[in-house]
Amino acid sequence: MTTPPEPPAVQHTEPVPPGVRDGLRRAGRSLLRDVPALISVAVLVLLLLAALLAPLLAPHDPMRTYAEGLSARGAPVPPGGDFPLGTDPNGRDVLSRLLYGARVSLTIGVVANGLATLVGVTAGVVAGYFGGLVDTVISRITDMVMSFPILLFCVALISVTGPSQRNVVLVIALVYWTYLARVIRGMVLSLREREFVTATRTLGVGDVRIMVRHILPHLIPAIIVYATLGVASSILIESSLSFIGVGVPVPEASWGQMIDDGRRYYEVAPWLLFAPGLCLIATVLAFNLAGDWLRDLLDPTAPERR
């Protein structure tokens, strides 16, 4: 029996992204081989469930002060009994606040970073594609924003606009879009010189269509990776802002703010530090590991992001 000859390799003018089903199968296989990535995805799924089901899972009202949540001397109650993870200095249930805090962290992380990605990709593509004055203006703006230390800049902006969930999201997006814009711009600079772009342009296709239909698909792997890593940074910044006291306003629960609540009592109530801190580090680590795994999987040769 003779094997049929291999069909000749088809020469594409542009590399075709592999099919979605094929990609998913590849992702599944690689996930099973990569233990840290597998754990991190599991953590993220659990976190999502915790956030979605918080009203069902939480044993108490996260914002209510319980009389039995404070000892006779007004100190927080240690873990056990009615309050599995103890109470905070205001007599509120730590476990319930932790679950609702997952909602806040995830929402802010995902929404802020989604906005930053949208703006960053648009700015990066436009700057890289058009070059010239447009590029200069956008690049100088990113230079300026990046001259400010991230946290200090966010703090200053919020102290001006007033703390609220919406402002935290906007401020994080306002700072973070620059990082993606810079990476994307670099990629587009080399993409726009490729033959398939020249060919499409020769056919009379408009700039917007070239950018959206022909350049953007090549950026998708990098965007997925940076968006995942970006959620980690956004959650970290949100928790820092809440810790400083300019993040999510009380009595809404946020992990950073719970740690801030705990810091004045850590000598007598160290559990106030452990629970939210462990949740925070697990979440951020999971997003970072997932991002690294995606980077290996999709192999965008993009440089690492600071």
Add this chain to the structure above:
Amino acid sequence: MTGWVLRRIGQMALVLLGVVTLAFLMAYAVPGDPARLIAGPNADAATVASIRHQLGLDAPLWSQYTAFLGRLARGDLGTSYALHGAPVAEQLAQALPTSALIAVGGIVWQLVLGVPAGIVAAYRPKSAADRLATLGALIGLSAPPFWVGLLLLYYLAYRFSIFPLNGLGDPLWWYLALPTFTLGLAGAAWYARMTRAQMLEVLRSPYIQMARAKGLRERTILTRHALRNALTPLITMIGMDFGYFLGGVLIIESVFGLPGVGKLTYDAIDQLDVPIVTGAVLVAAFFVVVMNFLVDLTYAVVDPRVRNRR
């Protein structure tokens, strides 16, 4: 070279002007009336109006902007709302040495922790040591510094009383050990990643193959040949970090109660003392831009190719 330096200074001035403009708009956009804040709740409308006039807050945006630029040029960052009208520049200048100490200490920790980890990881990629170093770096990157700082305080200062709880004292390095370590831990991850990537790059290059072919010991190749080239990009990171840290390490300084720029800003936020906050932001951005320039200048001196590139 002179042409390059002049062009680079021009760019720096442009970015600085943008930064200043941003800071001005930020201060201008503040809701609430600073004049009312200074006058106090019991002042009548006429007093508030006269204070507003004194501060130039009733002038049009454009003339306020030029006045702001003029004051900046004389090193005047305005006066604090909360600290009895103390000059912001003076407050910042008092706090700056503490922040500089923390910055230097943090950078030393970053180098001490990050660079060896990166070298070990790059020496045998995909080995157990590499995986451990990479995972360690990722954990360092993911741990919120305020949490790490509080844990260190709880165990090493409170439970086991090895280190002082907060503030500064004698000997200074003893009081700075925990805060600078906390600061360095997060940054060390970046140094490790950078070192690893650079080492891998360098170890692949022909001159290393040449050194191997000559039969040099692996250790000599690593320390004498590879390391020197691999670590040059760290200059950028050190320079930038020094700029960023001088702007005050808000969280570390507040957790450990250190009287630096960060603590000053932290306290100012509580009291809505916007001049201090914008002043700190301006100073920080100024240092970052200047450090950026100095880093580029260093490269240009060391490597002539940089000057000829646009």
